[in-house]
Amino acid sequence: MKTGPNCKLHGIIPAIVTPLRPNGDVDEALLRKQTEYLVSSGVNGLFVCGGTGEGAYLTTAEKKRVFEVIQETAAGRVFLCLAVINSNTRATLAELEALSICKPDFFVSTPPYYHAMTQQDILSHYAAVTAASTAPVILYNIPSTTHNTIELDTVYALSKLPNVAGIKDSSGNFVPFSRGLFGPRSDQFAWIQGEDYLCGSALLCGGDGMVSGLSNARVEPYVEMYRAYEQGDTDKIIECQRRINFLYRVIHSCGNGNAAIKAVTELAGRGARYMRQGSMNLTDEQVAVIAQIMAEYEAL
Numbered sequence: 698m699k700t701g702p703n704c705k706l707h708g709i710i711p712a713i714v715t716p717l718r719p720n721g722d723v724d725e726a727l728l729r730k731q732t733e734y735l736v737s738s739g740v741n742g743l744f745v746c747g748g749t750g751e752g753a754y755l756t757t758a759e760k761k762r763v764f765e766v767i768q769e770t771a772a773g774r775v776f777l778c779l780a781v782i783n784s785n786t787r788a789t790l791a792e793l794e795a796l797s798i799c800k801p802d803f804f805v806s807t808p809p810y811y812h813a814m815t816q817q818d819i820l821s822h823y824a825a826v827t828a829a830s831t832a833p834v835i836l837y838n839i840p841s842t843t844h845n846t847i848e849l850d851t852v853y854a855l856s857k858l859p860n861v862a863g864i865k866d867s868s869g870n871f872v873p874f875s876r877g878l879f880g881p882r883s884d885q886f887a888w889i890q891g892e893d894y895l896c897g898s899a900l901l902c903g904g905d906g907m908v909s910g911l912s913n914a915r916v917e918p919y920v921e922m923y924r925a926y927e928q929g930d931t932d933k934i935i936e937c938q939r940r941i942n943f944l945y946r947v948i949h950s951c952g953n954g955n956a957a958i959k960a961v962t963e964l965a966g967r968g969a970r971y972m973r974q975g976s977m978n979l980t981d982e983q984v985a986v987i988a989q990i991m992a993e994y995e996a997l
Contacts, residue, residue, distance in 0.1 A: 704776045704802055706835065706863045706887035707905045708741025709919045711912040712749040714959050715763055717971040723759060725766050730967040731913065732770040739920045741906065742776040743767060747805065748839065748867075749910030749955055752782045754973040757795050764799045778835060778908075780805035786822045790829050797831045803862055805835045810843035816851045823855050833862035839891070840868055849873040856886040863887030865908045871895055878902045893945060897938030900926040910954070913968070914961035915944060915994070940997060946990050951983045960984045961991060 713735060716727035735743065745767055746752030746760045755763065764779050771777065779801035783789040789806055796804075806826050808819045827834045836855060840846040846868065847855075855861050862885075866874045869892045877888055879902070889906050890899035896907045900922065912919045918940040925933035947961060948954040955972065956979050962968020964987070970979050979987075 706742070706776075706778075706803060706833075706889065709739075709912065709916070709923050710742040710744050710778065710889065710906060710908045711735050711740055711916060711919075712744040712747040712908050712910040713767065714910075714913045714955070714962060714968060715746070715750045715752075715755065715973075716959070716962070716968045717973060718969070719971055721971065721973050721975060723763060724969055725762075727962075727968055728763065728766050729770045731962060732767050734965075734967050735913070735916055736771050736774050738916045739924075740775055740912075740916060741923075742778060742802070743771065744778045744805065744865075744908045745780065745801070747778075747780040747782070747837070747908070747910075748842065749913065749958065750780070751955065751973050752780045753842075757792050760792075761796055761799060764796070764801065768799070776802040778803040778805050780807075780837065782807050782837075783809075784811045785809050786825050789822070789826055793826065793829055793831075801832050803835050804830050804832050805837050805865070807837045807839060807843050808845040808847060810845060814845040816848055819845065819847055819851055820854060823861070824858070827855075827858050827860040830860055833860055835862050835889070836864040837891075838864060838866045838868050849876060852877060853881075856883060861886065863889055863905065865889045865891045867891030867908075869895070871898060874899065874904075875902055878904055893941055893948075896941060897922060897934050900934055901931065910958055911941070911944060911948060913958050914947060914965075914991075918944070940994075943997060944994055946994075947987055950986050950990060951979055953977055953979070957987055960987045964988055964991060 716724040838847040887905040922937035
């Protein structure tokens, strides 16, 4: 696997969970287990401290340590993307500076959130971030949490900046994403899908890969899907997407997708159900429902 300043953003990139202890501290032993599971299964990269990794709830020092543990475990076998999720540009720049010592292959930044942003505000944010970043920057479009959409024309404008690697689009809106795939494209700018229901569709339209939180539960159909894409096997891509769609029942099972994914990793012995916001922890009854879904999934 090629890592370093010239590696290409592509393939299967799980948004790795951050296993926690009951008191909310990071569980490094389980983090190593989950990292090894994903890496040894054949993924291309890891997306660290993103939404699924509860990055918005971690301190900068915790993000640094989480990344170090993953970096040590991955040992150069995959590229690593480190998310710096903050509500404003100034905080993002401060965290970029603090985490530059980690030397990720990519940094990841959302638009500012909480207050409404114009597209010019978003352009200004990324201009500052990309100028300061020591690694190529991945644009992270997730309006369900930031409430500020990176519109397609803004994506095109940002794609021309020299330190932008691509976009992870978790909007669930396939129209602008597909327009980007069929519009003017650069080999240096990757179009990465972030909604699991759309992974197969993105590849069939020529997308570069996917970042998936659900793949923490079972990464195999994602890896198989991308291999099928590389081999031009459309039927296999569709089959894998059907398996992913069934697996998505986990997300719908308890009203909190991240908590449900963490419960699956606990059932597999490589994670824990505990959330940083402890009130989100699932009950035994909720975990039992998820266990049943996973038993049905394994029987497919």
